[in-house]
Amino acid sequence: MTSHLRSPAALMADPEVMSATILTRDSDVAGMLSEWQALFEAVDSAAWSCHPRAFLACRELFRRPGSTPLAVVRDGDGRLRGVMPLMRDRVWRGPKLSPRYDYDPRDLPLVRQRRRRPIPVQQLTALSSLPATLLWVGPLCRPGDRALVCDAIAGAIHGLPGWQIAVFPAHEGEEAAIWQDAFARHDIRSRLEPLGRVVQDLRDVAPFQEVVDRNAGKFRQNVRRARAAAGKAGLQLEVFEGAAAVAARFGTIDALARASWKHAGRADTDVHIAYDGEQRQYFERFLAEEDAGAVPVLGVASDPAGELVVLLMLRHGDRLTALLTFWNGRLPKCSPGLLLFGACIDWANDRGLQHIDFNATAPWIRHLSDSRQRVCHVIACAPRLDARALWTAAGLVQKLR
Structure with missing residues (x-):
């Protein structure tokens, strides 16, 4: 599945055309691993979870076949500009539609449950695994490409089947705003859910x-x-x-x-x-x-x-x-x-x-x-009637609490 997008007016400084393709077959992923590795090494201070081997080990050990699609973003010349692994799962959620730790349903036994989760959801989220201490916080890309890459990914998942609610962890501030802007341009409703977590680095x-x-x-x-x-x-x-x-x-x-x-x-x-x-x-x-x-x-x-x-x-x-x-x-x-x-x-x-x-x-x-960043969820609703009905019903339950 591919979305061809021209950069929005706010991004006219870089008028390149970018396209995002969602890969679901292992053979397609294997064919671009060398490019992925090169992009990882070219990006300054890329997160360790962006390494292709982190993805491969997680997919092979913890994920069901076909449940871990890979969003791949290329420019008009076919050059790789961004990569973001995703997960699609059926999960149970509360009215906030937001996990605390168990993005992957396999991780639920590792988490101490406090509240009942009554809502069945088809969830799309960034690759995550508690045993791997793995939390993919966004696409692997050069910092200057982030807005265009997120925009292309949002366009690609607009028509991606098999999800109702998307949950993307992001740093509060600019990173979360980029995702919300990208979703809005593709008629995907979204909101922010603070997590109270702080990422601590020595920069x-x-x-x-x-x-x-x-x-x-x-x-x-x-x-x-x-x-x-x-x-x-x-x-x-x-x-x-x-x-x-x-x-x-x-x-x-x-x-x-x-x-x-x-x-x-x-x-x-x-x-x-x-x-x-x-x-x-x-x-x-x-x-x-x-x-x-x-x-x-x-x-x-x-x-x-x-x-x-x-x-x-x-x-x-x-x-x-x-x-x-x-x-x-x-x-x-x-x-x-x-x-x-x-x-x-x-x-x-x-x-x-x-x-x-x-x-x-x-x-x-x-x-x-010397650096502390708060993390939030950008929660998005698939542009379909069933997803929007779920989104509305969950919002009403939350208001009644």
């Missing part, structure tokens, strides 16, 4: 000590005490780079995951993912290969008794993304997780990386961050 990588010095005295004092305790305990911090070096320590990651609180779960957590199942399978498959565009990195904190903390990361372009972290609970006075993050910040700074995505919402991460 100006500097030595860890400089990051510490930016904080209030209490945090600086905590770091000094942790370092003193770490010195007495013989804590060592190491960073390993490359697929072979990380694969050699997959067993260590599994052992610490089993010993961490995340394995048993906590009563007050909304999501519980045991690493020894699908999550381990996903990351060991995704990180088994290596290319210049995506290099596995592993931080390890250990003392004479063995390893305490592991921090699994991915180096891509000028960016480092934290994927998973596990701690077995030993040496709490050393704050080994914090000090390991600090060692990884120094490692990134020494290699000239510009951006660290902590991929976490934990409150203490704010001490390491």
